[in-house]
Amino acid sequence: MEPNPLFTRSKEIRQDNWGRWLCYISVSILLLLVVTIIYFISSKGIQTFTKNHVSVWSFLTTADWNTGTLSGGKTDLGALALMTTSFVTTMLAAALATPLAFVIGIYVVALQPKFGQKFVQPIIELLLGIPSVVYGFIGLTVLVPIIRQHFGGTGFGILAGALILALMILPTITSLAIESMRSVDPSYQKFAYTLGCTRWQVIYHVILRISAKKLVVAVIYGVARAFGEALAVQMVIGNTVQMATSLVSPTATLTSKLTTDIGNTIDGTLPNNALWTLALILLLISLAFNLIVKGFTKGDRAA
Amino acid sequence: MNRYLIDRICRWLIYAVVATVVALILLFVGFLIAKGWSTVNWQFLTTASDDGLGIRDQLFNSLYLLILTLILSCPIALGSAIALTIYGEKSRFASVAKMAIQALSSLPSIIIGLFGFLLLVLKFKIGFSVLSGAIALTFFNLPILTQSMSLAIATVPSSRLDAGISLGVSQWHTIIKVVLPEAIPGMISGIVLSAGRVFGEAAALIYTAGQSAPKLNYGNWNIFDSNSFLNPLRPAETLAVHIWKLNTESIGPDAEVISQGTIVVLILTIVAFNFLARQLAHHWQHKIYR
Amino acid sequence: MAPVATYLQTPTEPIAIQTEDLTVTYDQQALWPTNLQFPQHAITALIGPSGSGKSTFLRCLNRMNDGLAKVEGKIMLGEVDVNRPEINVYRLRQQIGMLFQQPNPFARSIRFNLSFGVMEHQHISRAALQEKMQTALEMVDLWSEIEGDLSRNALQLSGGQQQRLCLARTLMLTPDVLLLDEPASALDPIATAKIEANLLKLKQNYTIIIVTHNLEQAARISDYTAFFYEGKLREFDRTKQMFIKPHLQLTNDYLSGNFG
Numbered sequence: 054m055e056p057n058p059l060f061t062r063s064k065e066i067r068q069d070n071w072g073r074w075l076c077y078i079s080v081s082i083l084l085l086l087v088v089t090i091i092y093f094i095s096s097k098g099i100q101t102f103t104k105n106h107v108s109v110w111s112f113l114t115t116a117d118w119n120t121g122t123l124s125g126g127k128t129d130l131g132a133l134a135l136m137t138t139s140f141v142t143t144m145l146a147a148a149l150a151t152p153l154a155f156v157i158g159i160y161v162v163a164l165q166p167k168f169g170q171k172f173v174q175p176i177i178e179l180l181l182g183i184p185s186v187v188y189g190f191i192g193l194t195v196l197v198p199i200i201r202q203h204f205g206g207t208g209f210g211i212l213a214g215a216l217i218l219a220l221m222i223l224p225t226i227t228s229l230a231i232e233s234m235r236s237v238d239p240s241y242q243k244f245a246y247t248l249g250c251t252r253w254q255v256i257y258h259v260i261l262r263i264s265a266k267k268l269v270v271a272v273i274y275g276v277a278r279a280f281g282e283a284l285a286v287q288m289v290i291g292n293t294v295q296m297a298t299s300l301v302s303p304t305a306t307l308t309s310k311l312t313t314d315i316g317n318t319i320d321g322t323l324p325n326n327a328l329w330t331l332a333l334i335l336l337l338i339s340l341a342f343n344l345i346v347k348g349f350t351k352g353d354r355a356a
Numbered sequence: 357m358n359r360y361l362i363d364r365i366c367r368w369l370i371y372a373v374v375a376t377v378v379a380l381i382l383l384f385v386g387f388l389i390a391k392g393w394s395t396v397n398w399q400f401l402t403t404a405s406d407d408g409l410g411i412r413d414q415l416f417n418s419l420y421l422l423i424l425t426l427i428l429s430c431p432i433a434l435g436s437a438i439a440l441t442i443y444g445e446k447s448r449f450a451s452v453a454k455m456a457i458q459a460l461s462s463l464p465s466i467i468i469g470l471f472g473f474l475l476l477v478l479k480f481k482i483g484f485s486v487l488s489g490a491i492a493l494t495f496f497n498l499p500i501l502t503q504s505m506s507l508a509i510a511t512v513p514s515s516r517l518d519a520g521i522s523l524g525v526s527q528w529h530t531i532i533k534v535v536l537p538e539a540i541p542g543m544i545s546g547i548v549l550s551a552g553r554v555f556g557e558a559a560a561l562i563y564t565a566g567q568s569a570p571k572l573n574y575g576n577w578n579i580f581d582s583n584s585f586l587n588p589l590r591p592a593e594t595l596a597v598h599i600w601k602l603n604t605e606s607i608g609p610d611a612e613v614i615s616q617g618t619i620v621v622l623i624l625t626i627v628a629f630n631f632l633a634r635q636l637a638h639h640w641q642h643k644i645y646r
Numbered sequence: 647m648a649p650v651a652t653y654l655q656t657p658t659e660p661i662a663i664q665t666e667d668l669t670v671t672y673d674q675q676a677l678w679p680t681n682l683q684f685p686q687h688a689i690t691a692l693i694g695p696s697g698s699g700k701s702t703f704l705r706c707l708n709r710m711n712d713g714l715a716k717v718e719g720k721i722m723l724g725e726v727d728v729n730r731p732e733i734n735v736y737r738l739r740q741q742i743g744m745l746f747q748q749p750n751p752f753a754r755s756i757r758f759n760l761s762f763g764v765m766e767h768q769h770i771s772r773a774a775l776q777e778k779m780q781t782a783l784e785m786v787d788l789w790s791e792i793e794g795d796l797s798r799n800a801l802q803l804s805g806g807q808q809q810r811l812c813l814a815r816t817l818m819l820t821p822d823v824l825l826l827d828e829p830a831s832a833l834d835p836i837a838t839a840k841i842e843a844n845l846l847k848l849k850q851n852y853t854i855i856i857v858t859h860n861l862e863q864a865a866r867i868s869d870y871t872a873f874f875y876e877g878k879l880r881e882f883d884r885t886k887q888m889f890i891k892p893h894l895q896l897t898n899d900y901l902s903g904n905f906g
Binding site: 064065066068069071072073075076077078079080082083084086087089090093094097153156157159160164172173176177179180182183184185186187189190191193194220223251252253254256277280281282283284287288308311312313315316320329332335336339340342343346347 | 359360362363366367370371373374377378381382384385388431432433434435436438439440443449450452453455456457458459460462463464465466467468470471473474475478495498499502524525526527528529531532552553555556557558559562563596597599600603604612615619622623626627630
Binding site: 515520526529533537 | 816
């Protein structure tokens, strides 16, 4: 007697096992990658403290960075100046870009949706495609000379860095702002109009009020992108580790220091380890931004 | 002050700001193109940088790295996207993975570059090479590509999957023969858009693919020869890295001209990618909904 | 828990499929032990208010709840309990076809829609496939409507045509049992009438189980009716009997529209 086909295996079982296996391998590669990145950079980064016995406190709270022969054998490792410059430059960039991004967002969503969507938004998003070295190059060859002429100094410094970063994160914040303003239920707007509100009142009291939380997230995304940007900043910041005395004095950020020095130090030495510590700080701050966004969006979903 | 007046003032202010910003951006991009336009010609594209005004090898390196990166990242991203959107839609594993992908996409590209340097160049001793660069770019590309592929797959109604399963077809064959073909337009535009990002990336490459472009022999198909254009273990400076390198270390007499020309090539290629993404998506849409 | 009043008639016809103490649990219990016998080559309607467990019950029969819910008890298809883990669910679903609430054709040609399942399971010649497709389309009265043009995209068809194409797609595998989950709820009255005509024709050869919210529909086409309420099977009887004189007050209230 032929066995009942319901009790025999068929190729479909094999297909599903195989497909599931393939897909889960892929995800595992991604997970492994994240874990490995964090592990590698952490294990390298903490050697400054565990192997070279530099104090964590002084690393984070002093501002001098001297390694190698230029300082005559004297070694100072303080990341405060680097971190300060990173934060100040980033915040300044966000402060410049955010109002513009919101204004453009309002224009595209609430004032001229047709023209905005067809022309303005694509033009803004054109900036997204431009590689960061191009921004750096423009900063170096156009912006820095202009700053030098009008504000004095060498032209290199926080101002140049912030302006370039502002341009770079403008499309990021704008796109997200447009998305979040668009997600406001149009029936609220219609309702407000029937109450006799002016357009500006609808924009201010309805659209901005309701999308406020998402707009904050948009800005955080922009800030995170600016904070991690390396090459464009490195090309215009001046690359001198010191507390900036003005917006036009040369200084350095976490990312610019890493970019310039990691190839010039020998693996395993203290100056090299100290750079990996900077990388670790950068990694942790990036993950922190990620957590902040997560916190914001989580509240959203619950509401 | 009258609220109608406020309304009018605010609106005109907004119009003015938008007009200014748009004008500035157009000026900025126009300036970039205009500056380098005269430099770009056939000779510029086909001369090795050692021999004069040219970017032949950098251009090839960029394309070579791009292709290798896509070959490495597409299957992994696709598999992950399927796992996240279909297999483990609500599982705990998937939510952990989604968090990890988000974290990965939030990492600065310099961190990816340094990690690649640590793992590939120092640990595995692959050296500054095409291979190291392609793997680092894959790390860089994976989170974004996975997210865009997940989105593309999620646009296909889940009822298609139910239909396939109710016919006794395996879930896997329903996915690859019904769901994925329908998601192709979205996936293709995701891939091409990510290609644009990869093509212009420099920070992930300066310590992985290296900062030098040895002169290549395009007739040498032996991938083990150091001057073969296909050799995956030679250093490979790309267009973006070239611009950075020219402007940070060796400011030669032609640095500015070459940079400007290279920028035009970079931007036009990326714009072409974006255009292509839209066209391909359109084409496939027609093919499927014929 | 106080026992609830139930009335279950035993059909006199041969039984195609029956459940024995079938229960379903998601996070909470969705279906209490259910014993139902479906007569062969007849239409059985499952009725009841939303959330009464009838759709949940239906989806168990071809194991579509696998991985989504805990399904316990027996589902006897002939002599075989198909709710056991060692059952090949892929083959089971070829024997028990399903039609969903929303028409869900693949966004491809009509030909692809019809041939997909067959090609996955059998080796079949081009000519035989063509003939099979024509037969299936004729059974649902779609062949003449599309003028034999199988290359058209299924999404270009009207909603009712799409649903009948889905029915034809299921028939391509020549199942024994057809499960229909409110197949006409998204359709207009004319399209609904066409589907109903199809079903009345199909019951010569198929055992049909249909979930419906439309009581007139149940009365029009079904031979037997099962009434579900709050996750429990309450009454099962010949449709004629139930719609004329239900045994339970609850059923009477539901049928006369006092709640629902």
